[in-house]
Amino acid sequence: MRYFIIPALGLISLNTYANVIQYFTGISYANPAELFKIKQTELIIGGTGFHTVGKFEGSVLNFNTGQYGEGSAYTRTTSLLPYGRIAKRFNEKTVFAVDVTQPFHSNLNWDEQAFTRYAATQTYLTDIDISPRLSYSLSKQWYVGAGINLNFLQNNETNWALPINPTASANMVNRTTGFGTGYDLGIYHVFNQSNFLGLVYYSAIRQNTSGTSMLANRINPNLQFNFSLPATTVLSYVHLFNEKWLTNLQVFVSEWDVNQYVRFINTSAPPPLNPDFTFTMRFRKSAAFVAAIRHQYTQKTGLTLIGVIDHGPEKDEFRPLNFPSDTQYFLALAGDYRVNENTTIELLYGYGYEKTFMNNHVQVxxxxxxxxxxxxxxxANVVDLRLKIQA
Structure with a gap:
């Protein structure tokens, strides 16, 4: 048996699968200019839950033996992402709000004993964004808005197995946290009583995270992991056919190409391995297209059908197992029920899937x-439940 020296692996810690789910659930990427629709006050309390099942079929290089392990490996995880908003109108022109969202999330857990362990074991990410925001009315047709994004990165883990001697391996846990800031700017135009157009830009957020790397009995408390959450632009068009039917078309463009390389500094990798890892990602911009059609079924009940196609930022030759992003498809049905004049309950169920191929390489x-x-x-099976109270 040979003990391989590993200078680089293809890994990153973000999972855009959950990011795409946020395109049609929750209030992530909301346009701050649209706060003008609030009469006096608004309270939103909600949560998005999804159960993700993943299957890999193929081969992974075993760094202990130099041979290839083959077969199937699975990940099955469940996530719950709470979100909310509190908003108040100050005067005829100005509305202030604070949104709490989780725009980025990862929860993949491949078996630590599976043949895939050298490529990925766990990939976790909890991203909490607190955004104070303001909407201002320029006229009855033009509205603008802006917000600050206070981004707290919690429980960020990208884990994989490394050899600890010629015949054995162990799971290396790389756990970091971080804080970053950004902003969002929005504009909204009312063409007439039937046509509305909105545009919002969310800036990139640089995350320079720090934490601890652990491998067997080795611990390095000086781990650093740096990357950027991508800038995202959203264009939204709404058309009212009549009092009962409307459609909403949206385009999301995320600038993932800001991440061409990802670096882990000061891991717990043992000699003769280099504890610093630089990974080539070669991301490109991603684009998602969302179409929704809503029917006011009764005076109190509305139904909405939603479809999403998202083209991921990765290329086949760089796509790793803990970030298997490619073209993704989602279909969802949502219902809203007006309990009384001020209270609405909204429930959504959706299903998404993706099939992709990976063929990455490593220098050994x-x-x-x-x-x-x-x-x-x-x-992924997705459920979103939301309570909205307006006054």
Whole structure:
């Protein structure tokens, strides 16, 4: 058996699958200019839950033996992302609000003993964004808005196995936290009583995180992991056909290409391995398209059908197992019920899936070898429940 020296692996700690779910659930990426719709006050309390199942079929290089492990590996996880808003109108022109969202999230857990352990074991991310925001009315047709994004990155983990001697491996846990700031700017135009157009821009947020790396009995408390949450632009168009039917079309463009390389500094990797890892990602911009059609079924009840297609930022030759992002499809049905003049309950159920291929390589002892080769299938059942109280 050979003890391989590993200078680089293809890994990153974000999972855009949950990010795409936020395109049609919760209030992430909301346009601050649209706060003008609030009469006096608004309270939103909600949560998005989803159960994700992933299957990998293929082969992964075993760094202890130099051979390839083959077969199938699975991840099955459940996540709950609470969100909320409190808003108040100050005067005829100005509305102030504070939104709490979780725009980025990851929860993948591949078996630590599976043949895929050298590529990925756990990938966790809890991202909490607190955004004070303001809407201002320029006229009866033009509205603008702006917000500050206070982004708290919690429980960020990207874990994988490394050899600890020629015949054994252990799971290396890389856990960091961080804080970053950004902003969002929005504009909204009322063309007439039937046509509305909104545009919002969310800036990139740089996260320079720090924490602890652990491998067997080795601990390094000086771990650093740096990356950027991408800037995102959203264009939204609403058309009212009549009092009962409307459609909403949206385009999301996320600038993932800001992340061309990702670096882990001061991991607990043992000698002769280098504790610093630099990973080539070569991300490109991603685009998502959302279409919704709503029917006012009764005086109190509305139904909305939503479809999403998202083209992920990754290329096949760099796509790793803990970030298997590619073209993703979602379909959801939402219902809203007006309990009384001020209170509305909204419930959504959706299903999403993705099939993709990965064929990344790794440099081992000066040789460029296939690392992770195979197919990944991801699916998610999504439920979103929201209570909205307006006065």
């Amino acid at each position: 002892n000066g040789q460029n070898l296939p690392f992770t080769t195979g197919k990944v299938h991801l699916s």
